[in-house]
Amino acid sequence: MNKKLTRLLKGSLFAGMLFGVTNPAVAAYIESAIGNAVVYDATSVYFNPASMVMVKQPQLVTEATGSTVFAQFKGTTTQTATGYRQTGTADSRSNYFLPGVFYVRPLTDRITIGFGELYVDYGNINYPADSIVRYTGTHANISVLDLTPAVAVKIADEMSVGFGLDAERFSQTQDSMKGFPTLRIPDIKSDNVATAWSAGAHAGVLFQPVQATKIGLTYHTAVHFNATGKSTLYTQPKATNADDYYFSVVAPPSTVFSIDQFFTPRFGVMTTLERMQWSSIKNVTQHNVVTLVGRTPRVIPSASVPYYFHDTWRALVGLHYIATSRLLVRGALSYDQDPNNTSVQTASSPGADAIVTAIGATYKLTKALMIDMRYAHYFYQNKNINTTAGGNNQDGSLHQVRDALQVKLIIGFM
Numbered sequence: 001m002n003k004k005l006t007r008l009l010k011g012s013l014f015a016g017m018l019f020g021v022t023n024p025a026v027a028a029y030i031e032s033a034i035g036n037a038v039v040y041d042a043t044s045v046y047f048n049p050a051s052m053v054m055v056k057q058p059q060l061v062t063e064a065t066g067s068t069v070f071a072q073f074k075g076t077t078t079q080t081a082t083g084y085r086q087t088g089t090a091d092s093r094s095n096y097f098l099p100g101v102f103y104v105r106p107l108t109d110r111i112t113i114g115f116g117e118l119y120v121d122y123g124n125i126n127y128p129a130d131s132i133v134r135y136t137g138t139h140a141n142i143s144v145l146d147l148t149p150a151v152a153v154k155i156a157d158e159m160s161v162g163f164g165l166d167a168e169r170f171s172q173t174q175d176s177m178k179g180f181p182t183l184r185i186p187d188i189k190s191d192n193v194a195t196a197w198s199a200g201a202h203a204g205v206l207f208q209p210v211q212a213t214k215i216g217l218t219y220h221t222a223v224h225f226n227a228t229g230k231s232t233l234y235t236q237p238k239a240t241n242a243d244d245y246y247f248s249v250v251a252p253p254s255t256v257f258s259i260d261q262f263f264t265p266r267f268g269v270m271t272t273l274e275r276m277q278w279s280s281i282k283n284v285t286q287h288n289v290v291t292l293v294g295r296t297p298r299v300i301p302s303a304s305v306p307y308y309f310h311d312t313w314r315a316l317v318g319l320h321y322i323a324t325s326r327l328l329v330r331g332a333l334s335y336d337q338d339p340n341n342t343s344v345q346t347a348s349s350p351g352a353d354a355i356v357t358a359i360g361a362t363y364k365l366t367k368a369l370m371i372d373m374r375y376a377h378y379f380y381q382n383k384n385i386n387t388t389a390g391g392n393n394q395d396g397s398l399h400q401v402r403d404a405l406q407v408k409l410i411i412g413f414m
């Protein structure tokens with residue numbers, strides 16, 4: 001092997017390690033944390049704690065959200081060091097299950113307390129280990145478990161305020177393949193896992209100038225995580241590990257504003273605007289990552305990869321209709337912007353602007369028990385990918401589809 005090719009190989013392996021490890025699907029902020037700032041049940045603990053004052057008796061809500069996400073990259077990938085080129089398609093199919101539990105209890109006519117637990121999932125990819133995109137990513141998942149106590153105070157008949165703390169556990173898994181088939185260097189799996197605990201807060205206001213109008217505003221702070229874990233390269237006969245793998249990352253802040261307006265005793269319209277400050281994620285520097293340099297596993301002390309996400313808007317219009325004394329039906333249409341920076345986005349970091357349609361219903365089984373169901377379908381725009389990063393070029397198109405189903409049981413205590 002000549003010296004020039006050796007230098008190219010080392011540089012490409014190093015860059016491939018960096019991008020493969022640090023380019024997760026964090027932009028796929030999904031159902032678990034998407035809501036309105038006017039909330040009528042115990043999930044208000046998280047979505048707007050000020051709304052807890054509308055729960056007039058102790059209430060427990062258990063929910064489960066399931067989602068299926070499909071992404072397909074179609075095009076060509078090229079290793080820049082060797083010119084190794086592959087053309088075809090790569091399919092990723094991911095299934096989510098996100099449980100949540102919320103409890104609210106009024107203490108007085110003006111003070112209400114609550115506690116909530118939910119998972120916020122920031123994305124998941126699952127490309128096969130032999131796909132054409134394997135050198136930038138095969139599996140990636142980032143999720144946050146949020147534990148939140150909250151309190152609401154009714155400061156006037158038409159206004160309440162609420163505050164909640166967020167104890168959050170961050171969890172990351174990121175896998176990719178390392179290898180150069182044209183140089184007879186076989187593929188080796190790279191696996192990087194890390195976790196962290198941190199804390200944030202959220203606060204809300206609920207204003208009801210007249211009986212038929214409710215206005216809500218919620219703000220969630222950024223949460224900074226210092227994650228630690230293990231980086232592994234599955235070399236033979238024994239894997240190579242770095243047990244002091246670490247990095248820092250931020251969960252971005254958000255602001256949600258909603259107006260719920262009833263035009264008749266049965267028919268109402270909810271409008272919501274949400275601003276996600278994804279621009280708080282600019283670079284991610286990871287430390288002590290195992291990769292290949294030539295044929296030798298090495299621990300890289302540190303490396304920084306630019307993301308430069310941009311802030312996004314979500315706009316929603318929803319209709320709800322009280323069909324009977326037991327049945328409420330809903331429908332909604334929303335537009336979600338994509339935070340990805342197209343200059344660095346690859347198929348391993350899916351995301352695109354989307355139109356989301358949703359239908360739902362709440363049915364009162366007994367005085368103390370209701371069931372609530374919601375189905376949503378995401379219509380993503382097809383996205384062109386033409387990125388050279390991590391020693392690999394991807395040139396093609398990305399197609400995505402998502403379906404989500406949420407079921408809630410709402411239990412009231414007399």
